[in-house]
Amino acid sequence: MTAKTVMMIGYGAMGRAVHELLPSGLALRWVVVPELSVAETVARLGQDVEVMTSVDTCRERPDLVVECAGQAGLAEHGGAVLARGWSLAVVSVGALADDALYGRLHDAARRSGGKLHVLAGAVAGMDGLAAAREGGLESVTYEARKAPASWRGSHAEELVDLDAVTQPTVFFEGSAGDAARRFPANANVAATVALAGLGMENTTVRLTVDPDTTRNTHRIHARGHFGEFEIELSGYPLASNPKTSTLAALSVVRACRQVLEPVVV
Numbered sequence: 001m002t003a004k005t006v007m008m009i010g011y012g013a014m015g016r017a018v019h020e021l022l023p024s025g026l027a028l029r030w031v032v033v034p035e036l037s038v039a040e041t042v043a044r045l046g047q048d049v050e051v052m053t054s055v056d057t058c059r060e061r062p063d064l065v066v067e068c069a070g071q072a073g074l075a076e077h078g079g080a081v082l083a084r085g086w087s088l089a090v091v092s093v094g095a096l097a098d099d100a101l102y103g104r105l106h107d108a109a110r111r112s113g114g115k116l117h118v119l120a121g122a123v124a125g126m127d128g129l130a131a132a133r134e135g136g137l138e139s140v141t142y143e144a145r146k147a148p149a150s151w152r153g154s155h156a157e158e159l160v161d162l163d164a165v166t167q168p169t170v171f172f173e174g175s176a177g178d179a180a181r182r183f184p185a186n187a188n189v190a191a192t193v194a195l196a197g198l199g200m201e202n203t204t205v206r207l208t209v210d211p212d213t214t215r216n217t218h219r220i221h222a223r224g225h226f227g228e229f230e231i232e233l234s235g236y237p238l239a240s241n242p243k244t245s246t247l248a249a250l251s252v253v254r255a256c257r258q259v260l261e262p263v264v265v
């Protein structure tokens with residue numbers, strides 16, 4: 001049987017983890033990275049994978065395109081993928097807090113028959129939340145708790161002294177849209193919860209730095225006509241990037257596997 005093909009946008013910590021776990025029967029054929037990373041990525045991947053800076057260079061049709069490139073990468077390449085009518089599974093969901101980008105990707109997919117799949121990423125429960133929305137939701141709160149190392153290099157450094165915290169400290173409380181825009185590498189899940197539930201402005205987000213944890217912990221509380229649920233997921237970060245949970249990479253692997261499966265769970 002010929003292998004189904006995958007294109008990956010971005011090849012950082014998550015992309016590499018996904019590549020390692022790609023199910024047999026699927027081949028990573030194209031990787032899209034910024035110009036500055038082309039040489040290093042070619043050296044890592046060898047001849048079997050075509051490394052490019054633009055989706056336009058690809059002359060075939062991938063069975064699935066996965067984005068592991070950060071919000072800027074989704075903004076740069078998402079439109080071109082969807083305009084071709086391809087399927088695009090994304091993790092940098094916070095980019096969709098930008099209404100103009102959301103509209104552009106939505107319209108490109110609608111015109112071409114392409115599909116934008118918002119992956120659950122580092123959290124669970126998005127199916128239940130989206131189902132609950134059908135009956136009406138009253139409130140949705142999302143809280144993330146991570147170690148200081150996971151918040152380094154982010155806007156958190158301007159809000160709290162990451163070297164001095166001695167106990168769990170909330171340093172941001174606001175809307176999902178605001179969180180996704182201010183913490184592009186750390187609060188994509190806030191946008192995912194918002195898209196599944198009450199939207200960017202009506203989803204409350206709390207971000208905490210916890211000096212005593214090595215996990216990335218996500219808690220979602222939702223209340224509505226269906227009743228109420230609370231889930232807490234305590235994930236291991238990837239060794240190669242403490243901002244990124246292992247489960248987020250695994251959600252991309254799952255999306256890849258679904259290309260092969262006649263029954264989708």
Ligand SMILES: NC(=O)C1=CN([C@@H]2O[C@H](COP(=O)(O)OP(=O)(O)OC[C@H]3O[C@@H](n4cnc5c(N)ncnc54)[C@H](OP(=O)(O)O)[C@@H]3O)[C@@H](O)[C@H]2O)C=CC1
Binds near residue numbers: 034036071076077245
């Ligand atoms: N939904 C979720 O649960 C989660 C989502 N994420 C999202 O996944 C993204 C990737 O995570 P991770 O792999 O750990 O991050 P890394 O920073 O390790 O990797 C990002 C990769 O994307 C590349 N890239 C950056 N800009 C572009 C662009 N314009 N076009 C193509 N490629 C680009 C980078 O290249 P270069 O090195 O040259 O910059 C690098 O290869 C995060 O930035 C975040 O947005 C992360 C965790 C959880």
Ligand SMILES: O=C([O-])CC(=O)C(=O)O
Binds near residue numbers: 187243
């Ligand atoms: O991986 C995680 O724990 C979540 C994350 O970074 C994000 O939401 O952007």
